[in-house]
Amino acid sequence: MSVQPPVDATLARSFGLSAEEYAKVLDILGRPPSLTELGVFSVMWSEHCSYKSSRVFLKQLPTKAPWVIHGPGENAGVVEIGHGLAAVFKVESHNHPSFIEPYQGAATGVGGILRDVFTMGARPIANLNALRFGNPALPVTKRVVDGVVRGIGGYGNCVGVPTVGGEVNFHPAYNGNPLVNAMTVGIAAVDRIFLSAAAGVGNPVVYVGSKTGRDGIHGATMASAEFGKDAEEKRPTVQVGDPFTEKLLIEACLELMATDAIVAIQDMGAAGLTSSSVEMAGKGGVGIDLDLDSVPQRETGMSAYEMMLSESQERMLMVLRPDREDVARAIFEKWELDFAVIGRITDTGRIVVRHLGQVQADIPLAPLADQAPLYHRPTVDAPKPAVLNAARVEDRVGLASALETLLGCPDLCSRAWIWDQYDATVGGQTVKRPGAADAAIVKIEGQAMALALTIDCTPRYCAADAEAGGRQAVAEAWRNLTATGARPLAVTDNMNFGNPEKPEVMGQFAAAIRGMASACEALNFPVVSGNVSLYNETEGRAILPTPVIGGLGVIDDAAQAVGIALRPWLDLVVIGASRGWLGQSLWLREIGGREDGAPPPVDLPAERAAGDFVRAQIAAGAVRACHDVSDGGLLVAVAEMAMAGGTGVRLSTGPRDIPGHAYWFGEDQGRYVLAVAESAALIRAAEAAGIPAVRIGTSGGAGLTLPDGGTISVATLRAAHERFFPEWMGS
């Protein structure tokens, strides 16, 4: 930088620090900060790094269970899965960068979440993603979808971690603010989990991976503000991904982790060298001295400020045992990655940054963490919408036409165009690929067991009633795992909301957390990791509240996992109560042209009972196929099973007291469609357990025979289902 601006409250404001926050900085230091120090404070106290608006609410989430090894607070959550192994997983957003530069924004989102997982000693075995885009009619949406999908594929395919699941929705509320949430799952030995707390005065602090450049400076601050019309101008704050280096970094780190060299390790994610060094030393209760002259640099003439704030990708920071430095260096040389000792652990409790012979920053770590801003932001609860009376909603089109329309609409159509661009089989352990089951099934190499993985949220429910929607998101994830036969274990959450300084947005956040907490509690499904993304607004318009839930379960015998594909001559039984709930349903929006009513409530005890029953039936080997009932209701669920298996279904008449369209397209929660050889035994067992169970049809033939007399061939359904994406994207 040629001319340095004066470091004062005005500059602090432009760095995202409020007047009160800047006053606190002055108080902590007892003097005005240097430019580098101001940079450190501003990123550490950004919403993205400090969770200053959300922390008070996040505390309400249940985080404990006997199988939880590490809950929130580490790089990722860790749960025990048996046989001495642990699953390590987390979801993280890269929303803002993905709008500014879709390919790199999404790609580096995948890279970042991979590092959060392998930094704990886990080999990544699966990626998932949750995506939200704006109105498909807008050209910008097409461009963003294309870039995001290419970016996720470009990174994930190259590092060789299969992308096995995900979800996509469209809504105009995401026009200027798409969501890209990426989730990674890894496997580690229970007794070989690596943490980030630094220890050992005098121990070397080692930098490995890519060189540091000027990319992504102040990315964390950018991710903590709304977009105005100048969003495009923020492109230089987006980082550029290098999946090849990431692949080498994974292999080198895992090779080093097999030795006893590492004391602590953390990836350089948001706020790069600043957050990794501050958090490692802070958590360990030690101090850290950094010598920036030793940092591998991609460009010349970088200042201390730039190096501390750079978000160059594919970098890790480690504290090593001093006598193991050579072992570590040899491994990184083998993988042709930079390896540099850039500092030492001290007992000062301070971070001291030197560059070109000068101290550029000297900050006490305890107050930097302890006095980080914490806001109890005002909340306003939105009025709850009235329950829609389904009997007053006329059906003008009939079942067959509505089904064809729904199966072809952007929110329900086949995602094959997307997942065909993601390598789903690399690793050779993918038991159920995208679309084959309600959750992806990935086997643990060398074991009989497999993980079940899903990621879910229904934002239109959350927009209508954030508490009900938060509860539903957790329940749906739990249901999707259950539908494969897996035992749900834990959750990672990605809270995507608007500007927290607006009471109505904070009210949505608080309500969603209440709903999620109630479901996690009732389903014994704790939250072990997560991410908060606020300020998802463009020109003052917020996105729909989108609390994305990543769910992980385990199935002891991978061969027992059940998919959704129907075979001929099976009975179809719906488990759970159907009441014809049309409020906030896709039928109401796509066919009725309305987006109103209360969303379908989740009855948690009934949810638990139905799920436990279904899981037991699958474990007993009684179930040939299983699909939860979600978007589009019962008829869409049956159609999806028919299309997956290539067989038709003859459906029975529904109950007389519910209008046909409400029964077949209503989105009552807590339901599953099971395909079994003979329904009588299943229904008896369900009744004995007090769980509603109704036979709704028999598979076979070439089409769906509908209860109102209409028929529609599976080929026609597939054509309708598969049309949208290829036509839209022109391929």
Added chain:
Amino acid sequence: MKAGIVLFPGINRERDMAIALERTSGHAPRMVWHTETDLAGLDLLVLPGGFSYGDYLRCGAMAAQSPVMRAVRDHAARGGYVLGVCNGFQILTEAGLLPGALLRNAGLRFISADCHLRVERADTVFAARYQRGAVFRAPMAHGDGNYFADEETLDRLEDEGLVAFRYATPAGKVLPEANRNGSARNIAGIYAPNLRVLGLMPHPEDLVDPLMGGEDGKPLFEALAAA
């Protein structure tokens, strides 16, 4: 047959390949680092899939210059067996061990989906457990699998019977709609003239277990294990 898997930086399907080889032969393959030059004792060298050197240059171009490739060439020249899958196929063409090149997929997008392959000849060590004309399924996962060679080379490959597999419909028809990456003459895999070097784009190694959706790829590895 004693097998070795050649590891280039950025390769990512070496585990899949090792599992397939071990499952069918009962022996774990030797892992060969790209700087090694002594391959004595190995009968089969496998170049697995992935993104060697990130494929930041032409796919496979960097790996083809590795020290180990001199040894791979010597091995092939001595009549040793070589199997290159996906990036491995690309590396073999870049190294001149097989003719032609793999271009960007016709649709310019990465394709991860099952395809069907028609076995063009079964009288080779690789295809001995298939029937000629049989069709088997295999996952493909590549952005650059569009096989290209000039007409003269393609005619020679056909005349000399060096086309190993073609993209086909499940019923075995070699049609354009079965050829998603746009390969010349639906070619999915080719042999060197001595029939001991095979390159192919799809991944038979990912379909050797009913749990993962089938065993269509297993005969290829069983044949190698038995040879």
